[in-house]
Amino acid sequence: MKKLLDKIKKNKQNRNNKKYKEINNKNSKTLKNALQQYNLSKSLQKNIDLFQSTILKDDDTVIYRKFKNRDSSIEFCLVFIDGMVKNQTINQNIIYPITTYNLNQCNKQEFNRVGERLLQHISDQVIMVDEVKSSNSVDELIHKLLYGDSILFVDGYDKALIINTKGWDTRAIEEPSSETIVKGPREGFNESIIKNLSLIRRKINSPDLKFKFKELGVRSSTKICIAYVEGL
Numbered sequence: 001m002k003k004l005l006d007k008i009k010k011n012k013q014n015r016n017n018k019k020y021k022e023i024n025n026k027n028s029k030t031l032k033n034a035l036q037q038y039n040l041s042k043s044l045q046k047n048i049d050l051f052q053s054t055i056l057k058d059d060d061t062v063i064y065r066k067f068k069n070r071d072s073s074i075e076f077c078l079v080f081i082d083g084m085v086k087n088q089t090i091n092q093n094i095i096y097p098i099t100t101y102n103l104n105q106c107n108k109q110e111f112n113r114v115g116e117r118l119l120q121h122i123s124d125q126v127i128m129v130d131e132v133k134s135s136n137s138v139d140e141l142i143h144k145l146l147y148g149d150s151i152l153f154v155d156g157y158d159k160a161l162i163i164n165t166k167g168w169d170t171r172a173i174e175e176p177s178s179e180t181i182v183k184g185p186r187e188g189f190n191e192s193i194i195k196n197l198s199l200i201r202r203k204i205n206s207p208d209l210k211f212k213f214k215e216l217g218v219r220s221s222t223k224i225c226i227a228y229v230e231g232l
Contacts, residue, residue: 035139044075044155060213072103080150083198086167093128101126131164146205
């Protein structure tokens with residue numbers, strides 16, 4: 001009798017797992033199809049609005065850092081998720097080199113003739129990061145952004161650079177001593193809200209995951225975050 005009950009329970013569990021996988025695959029395909037309908041524009045502001053107001057709206061962890069090259073009128077915007085990147089890489093290896101590099105010494109006619117040349121030049125000779133690639137796929141850009149990379153938009157180009165800036169902190173995240181588990185990841189929250197949000201983001205890699213920051217308390221001004229999945 002016990003073997004029969006175990007067999008029925010196992011079959012039911014297998015059916016539930018199969019159903020979950022089917023639903024998960026369906027949701028993944030739906031999300032991918034939804035992202036594929038979007039295209040990048042040559043307007044920097046339109047690309048920012050696409051991410052900020054449409055795809056990643058209501059997410060306070062996404063940072064949009066606009067800046068200019070000091071020797072030219074070219075505008076840039078670096079998009080990244082707070083807590084998922086190395087700030088030192090962002091500041092010293094991306095923003096500083098681009099803002100101080102003399103882009104006026106480049107052959108502007110050649111860049112205007114072949115639109116990707118400026119992006120390639122910045123990738124090869126300006127940005128000091130080990131892994132950089134260009135892409136015009138919004139689906140790929142979102143996926144890389146949510147996994148800790150940064151996206152660099154350049155005004156006048158309908159492609160963006162995907163820059164390796166992954167740098168989430170995992171050393172301080174440990175298994176809670178009061179909640180020991182046998183199976184599953186041995187990770188738990190700590191006192192840092194940004195580290196906790198990065199832990200959630202790594203588990204749910206979807207643009208539907210939203211974070212909204214609020215402050216509570218007249219004197220303490222305690223920072224809290226409401227995390228939710230849009231559409232559920």
